Amino acid sequence: MTKTILALKGMSCAACANAAEAAIQQVPGVHQAQVNFAAEQASVTYDHHSTSVAAIAAAIAEAGYQAAEIEAFSASRKQDDRPTQLGRVVVSGLIGAVLVIGTLPIMLGIPIPGWPMIFHNAWLQLVLATPVLLWCGQSFFVGAWKAFTRRSANMNTLVALGTGTAYLYSLFVTVFPQVLVTQGLKPNVYYEAAVVIIALLLLGRYLENRARGHTSDAIRQLIGLQPNTARVIRQGTECDISIESVVVGDIVVVRPGEKIPVDGEVVAGSSTVDESMVTGESLPVEKRAGETVIGATINKTGSFRFRAARVGKDTVLAQIVQLVQAAQGSKAPIQKLADQVTGWFVPMVIAIAITTFLLWFNFTGNTTLSLLTTVGVLIIACPCALGLATPTSIMVGTGKGAENGILIKDAESLELAHKIHTLVLDKTGTLTQGNPVVTDYVTVQTWTERYQSTGVAAPRFSPSRSSEIEVLRLAAAVEKASEHPLATAVVNYAVSRGVDIFSPVTDFQAVVGSGVQGIVNGQQVHIGTSAWMRSLNILTIDMPQQQTWEQAAKTTVWIAINGKAAGLMAIADEIKPSSPQVVLTLQRMGLEVIMLTGDNPQTAAAIAKSAGIQRYFANVRPDQKATYVQQLQSEGRLVAMVGDGINDAPALAQADVGISIGTGTDIAIAASDITLISGDLGGIVTAIRLSKATMANIRQNLFFAFVYNVVGIPVAAGILYPVLGWLLNPMIAGAAMAFSSVSVVTNALRLRNFRGIPQ
Amino acid sequence: MRLTYILGSIGLVVALASPALANVQETIHQPLPLRLGITFMGIGLIVLELWWFLRQPRR
Numbered sequence: 001m002t003k004t005i006l007a008l009k010g011m012s013c014a015a016c017a018n019a020a021e022a023a024i025q026q027v028p029g030v031h032q033a034q035v036n037f038a039a040e041q042a043s044v045t046y047d048h049h050s051t052s053v054a055a056i057a058a059a060i061a062e063a064g065y066q067a068a069e070i071e072a073f074s075a076s077r078k079q080d081d082r083p084t085q086l087g088r089v090v091v092s093g094l095i096g097a098v099l100v101i102g103t104l105p106i107m108l109g110i111p112i113p114g115w116p117m118i119f120h121n122a123w124l125q126l127v128l129a130t131p132v133l134l135w136c137g138q139s140f141f142v143g144a145w146k147a148f149t150r151r152s153a154n155m156n157t158l159v160a161l162g163t164g165t166a167y168l169y170s171l172f173v174t175v176f177p178q179v180l181v182t183q184g185l186k187p188n189v190y191y192e193a194a195v196v197i198i199a200l201l202l203l204g205r206y207l208e209n210r211a212r213g214h215t216s217d218a219i220r221q222l223i224g225l226q227p228n229t230a231r232v233i234r235q236g237t238e239c240d241i242s243i244e245s246v247v248v249g250d251i252v253v254v255r256p257g258e259k260i261p262v263d264g265e266v267v268a269g270s271s272t273v274d275e276s277m278v279t280g281e282s283l284p285v286e287k288r289a290g291e292t293v294i295g296a297t298i299n300k301t302g303s304f305r306f307r308a309a310r311v312g313k314d315t316v317l318a319q320i321v322q323l324v325q326a327a328q329g330s331k332a333p334i335q336k337l338a339d340q341v342t343g344w345f346v347p348m349v350i351a352i353a354i355t356t357f358l359l360w361f362n363f364t365g366n367t368t369l370s371l372l373t374t375v376g377v378l379i380i381a382c383p384c385a386l387g388l389a390t391p392t393s394i395m396v397g398t399g400k401g402a403e404n405g406i407l408i409k410d411a412e413s414l415e416l417a418h419k420i421h422t423l424v425l426d427k428t429g430t431l432t433q434g435n436p437v438v439t440d441y442v443t444v445q446t447w448t449e450r451y452q453s454t455g456v457a458a459p460r461f462s463p464s465r466s467s468e469i470e471v472l473r474l475a476a477a478v479e480k481a482s483e484h485p486l487a488t489a490v491v492n493y494a495v496s497r498g499v500d501i502f503s504p505v506t507d508f509q510a511v512v513g514s515g516v517q518g519i520v521n522g523q524q525v526h527i528g529t530s531a532w533m534r535s536l537n538i539l540t541i542d543m544p545q546q547q548t549w550e551q552a553a554k555t556t557v558w559i560a561i562n563g564k565a566a567g568l569m570a571i572a573d574e575i576k577p578s579s580p581q582v583v584l585t586l587q588r589m590g591l592e593v594i595m596l597t598g599d600n601p602q603t604a605a606a607i608a609k610s611a612g613i614q615r616y617f618a619n620v621r622p623d624q625k626a627t628y629v630q631q632l633q634s635e636g637r638l639v640a641m642v643g644d645g646i647n648d649a650p651a652l653a654q655a656d657v658g659i660s661i662g663t664g665t666d667i668a669i670a671a672s673d674i675t676l677i678s679g680d681l682g683g684i685v686t687a688i689r690l691s692k693a694t695m696a697n698i699r700q701n702l703f704f705a706f707v708y709n710v711v712g713i714p715v716a717a718g719i720l721y722p723v724l725g726w727l728l729n730p731m732i733a734g735a736a737m738a739f740s741s742v743s744v745v746t747n748a749l750r751l752r753n754f755r756g757i758p759q
Numbered sequence: 760m761r762l763t764y765i766l767g768s769i770g771l772v773v774a775l776a777s778p779a780l781a782n783v784q785e786t787i788h789q790p791l792p793l794r795l796g797i798t799f800m801g802i803g804l805i806v807l808e809l810w811w812f813l814r815q816p817r818r
Contacts, residue, residue: 153812184787347812351805358801365789 001031002048005329006057008040010065012143012205013155014342014387019147023063027056036329038391042067043329064146070325085206092136092199095128099192100731122174122189129191133167137198153346155382159201161350162378166194166730169371180367188368190375190730197379197734204738208388211745217752219328222321222402225277225296230261233305250308254299262295263310271302278316278405278677320677323407327398332411334698335390338705342383349381349713356717372730376716380733381709385740389701392748397694404756405662405677406687413673416657417691419638423586423684424629424651426643427597427604428485430661430681431611432573434644436485438493440549440570443468444541447568469499471567475559477503478518478525482510486555489571490527512647513598513621515557526560529600531619533558533565540565553606555599575610582681583612589688592637596620596628596651622647626654642684643672659684686756693754701744708740 011017017037024033024042029050035042044056053069060067102119105112118124133141140163143156170189173180177187229240233251246252246262254260260273272284275297284300287293293306296317312318353374360370394411401408408414425431445467476494479487480501494501508518514535515528526536533540538560546556549570559567583593595616597604604618617628625643629651632639641648641655649671652658660672661679669675676683716733720726 151811151814344813347809350808350812354801354805354808358798361789361797362794364785365787365794366785367787369785 001045003043003045003326004053005070005325006042006044006053006060006067007070008035008042008060008065008067010143011035011037011040012139013037013382013384014338015152015154015346015383016065016143016147017387018343019063019150019152019154020060020065023059024056027051027059030056034329034331036331036391036395037387038395039329041070041325041329043326063150064143085202085209088136089199089202089206092132092195092202095132096192096196096199099125099128099195103192122170122177122187122191125189125191126171126174129167129170129195132195132198133163136202137163140198140201153350155346155384157346158349158378158382159197161353162375162730163194163197165371165378166190166197166375169368170194185366185368190372193372193375193730196731197375200731200734200738201379201382204741207738208384208741208745211742211749214749214752217399219321219324219399222317222324225259226317227259227261227296231255231258232308244312246308246311248308248311251305252308253303253305254293255303256299256301258299260293260295260297260299260306262308263315264293264295264306264308266291266293266304266306269302269304271304272300274298274300275678276405278320320402320407323409323675324398324402327408327410327414328395330394330410330412332390332394332415332698334415334695334702335411338386338390338702342386345381345383345386349378352381352713352717353377360718369727373716373718373727375730376728376733377713379730380712380716380728380737382737383705383709384737385705385708385744386702388741388744388748389705390698392745393694393697393701393751396748396751397690397697397754400751400754401674401687401690404683404686404690405680406683406690406756407662407675407677408687409673409675413657414691414694416638417640417674417688418695420591420640420657420688421637422592422594422632422639424594424596424632424639424641424655425583425613425681426625426641426648426651427595427599427607428573429644429679430642431579431595431607432575434485434573434679436489436555436571436573438489438569439554439572440545441468441472441493441567442543442545443471443567444565447541447543447545468567469497471559471561472497473499473501473503474520474523474525474561475527475567475569476501477505477520478508478516478527481505481508481518482516484510484516485573486557486571487516490557490569493569512623524562526563527557530556530558531600533560536560536563538563538565540568543568545570547602550600550602551606553603553610555603575607576679576681578680578682580610580612582685585685586688587612589685591688594632596625598622623650625651629654640684642681644679659687683756690754690756693751697748697751701747704740704744704747708736712736 008020011020014037017035020042021033021035024030024035024044029047030044031047032045033042046056057067099119102116105115140156140159143154144160147154147157170191173187173189180187226243228243230243230246231238231240231253232246233253238253243261251267252261252264266287266289268289270286270288273287273293274284275294278294278297287304294317295315356377357370357374360373361367364370394414397414398408428434472494476491476499479490491501503520505518505520508516510516511528511532514532515526517524517526519525526533526538530540540558546568549556554570554572557569557571558565559569586593592615593613595604595608595611595613597607597616597618598620599607599618601618604616608616620628625648629639629641633656638656640657640659641651642659642661643652644661652660652671657674658672659674659676660669662669662675662677674687712733716728718727
């Protein structure tokens with residue numbers, strides 16, 4: 001399956017988005033399609049053997065819209081047609097003003113002495129109004145006709161019907177005034193209503209587009225982070241080249257204060273780098289030889305050289321941009337309501353408008369009054385605000401997340417995050433630093449000889465005796481074959497003690513969640529948990545140190561040589577400084593925080609206590625994590641899982657919301673719904689708060705959109721007339737409709753003021 | 760946000776309170792056959808319009 005994002009043009013409301021989506025889904029080979037009206041983009045998953053982007057674009061064109069593939073890492077995908085729009089707004093506005101002012105005495109029904117009567121001439125009004133309808137309002141009529149031929153109805157249908165009715169009625173009165181006069185009616189024309197409605201709707205659309213442009217500010221800002229040039233060493237000399245010319249392997253020179261052009265690995269020099277724009281981490285990070293640097297981050301005081309490792313669309317920044325673009329184009333479940341409504345909304349409004357005409361005609365016999373109320377209903381009911389309500393907030397919300405170092409995969413994840421009841425934290429690398437170190441080590445022989453008789457607890461041990469070094473050498477040789485963080489800790493410990501770790505290992509085997517085994521110099525070595533040792537029938541001795549270390553939140557592992565317990569190690573993984581505070585904040589937000597760990601209950605209890613976590617699951621094998629998440633879900637809870645390792649991927653996928661730590665593995669990130677680019681857990685709090693703020697914003701928008709239609713349609717139909725004598729002027733209906741869209745977009749832009757917690 | 764609510768409320772109030780159709784609110788006697796004819800035509804138009812737009816199964 002191939003996924004692509006297409007930029008769409010020509011949509012005017014949510015009904016258009018539905019029509020475009022349906023057109024894409026009818027293309028054979030298209031697996032999934034989502035059209036976002038606010039972002040004006042379609043996210044399409046298709047089988048590239050069965051169809052192509054060209055075929056999908058052709059289907060969209062057939063439906064009446066234009067589509068073009070968005071190039072990766074491109075912000076300037078949309079051609080700005082606002083100047084043309086503004087021209088039409090100005091022309092229609094000026095003519096509308098002239099007509100309204102010129103016909104004021106007629107509209108008010110009272111003569112104004114000295115008022116120029118030239119504009120009362122119906123033929124002059126016809127001459128002025130015609131270009132407004134045919135040129136300024138062209139898009140409404142063309143759009144309506146295209147939709148009609150496809151048997152669909154949208155905002156253009158309503159506008160075209162409303163203004164077209166007012167214009168054609170006026171044209172009839174202009175050409176045959178005597179028809180009305182003979183019926184005892186005044187031959188009034190309503191060209192000004194048609195013109196002003198078009199002017200107001202065009203103004204509303206212009207303001208809406210301008211405001212909507214700000215919803216994708218985050219993408220523009222992200223792309224703007226990248227410098228245009230890079231200083232590389234070519235043929236022994238430094239030269240400035242464009243960023244597009246940098247290739248993998250180039251040695252790039254970065255001076256103090258400069259932006260790092262692409263991703264790479266430092267080869268010489270050192271410095272501190274401000275990575276806040278990508279990770280959200282406010283403190284500068286130290287960079288030395290061997291460490292990775294991220295493109296678009298800012299070098300502070302030092303100077304260094306690095307080897308370009310990822311360029312163009314492979315850089316971290318480009319991937320973030322792609323992810324944010326995809327998220328902004330996705331649909332939140334809450335939007336389904338708006339989609340379902342808009343599907344039948346416009347045809348129903350037309351039916352209501354005709355009913356309005358029939359009722360007024362039967363009760364008053366006044367054709368003019370019946371027609372104007374009908375026009376009012378058609379104009380005020382345009383569903384564009386309804387279509388904008390959800391996607392505008394999602395666009396600003398996901399963009400705001402990226403600004404705070406939180407990458408949200410899709411709108412559904414953003415929506416779900418605020419409903420979470422339970423947060424499951426993986427211990428290693430999530431709650432803790434993920435860099436375990438051996439803190440204590442004792443061999444059975446030493447303990448038996450030195451401490452068993454005296455009962456004195458073993459102090460921090462530094463191996464010196466040959467037996468101790470030998471056990472450590474064997475353990476390190478086996479652990480060297482493993483990639484587990486605890487294995488790395490054992491190897492590092494051995495290296496720091498000057499022990500040879502290069503003995504060859506055969507028959508190496510890692511037993512998930514238990515330990516590792518292998519043969520070194522003909523000796524069978526097992527390193528792992530007490531439980532595993534028992535299952536192997538290896539007798540471990542009862543050392544008081546083991547309990548002491550475990551109570552101090554350390555993980556203990558036994559080393560057995562040839563089936564006999566030979567040594568015990570304590571490995572500690574420091575809790576991240578921010579973890580207790582984040583756990584407390586999450587608990588105050590009403591979430592239950594649960595820890596999953598492979599440690600034994602004693603160690604797990606100690607770690608949970610220091611992090612402020614009440615509930616934990618100990619002795620959890622990596623393959624059991626997803627089962628625990630499933631178990632919590634079966635209790636009716638909405639569960640979020642936070643993890644960083646490959647072994648967390650199934651649990652991240654199983655959880656309702658999977659949150660990965662950006663410093664973790666690519667697999668975990670791929671399996672998650674939300675990625676915290678920096679390793680800071682504070683991002684979880686920010687993500688949940690952002691989700692809450694976005695959903696509140698969407699509800700406000702839906703309220704705005706619904707209230708305009710629910711209140712506006714009956715009022716425009718004249719429901720208040722029998723009680724208060726009020727009737728809605730179609731021009732006011734046009735203003736209210738235009739304002740509803742602008743107010744929805746403006747409200748969504750308030751989310752830009754969201755502030756995450758400082759990391 | 761408050762400004763948006765205020766502007767929204769003003770927009771609604773203005774829309775609700777507009778008395779600009781005062782000059783066309785007169786009752787005119789129309790013959791019954793014409794009223795019946797217009798009503799049946801209108802109902803027919805509603806049915807035709809709903810059939811045209813909603814007949815196709817929507818997603």
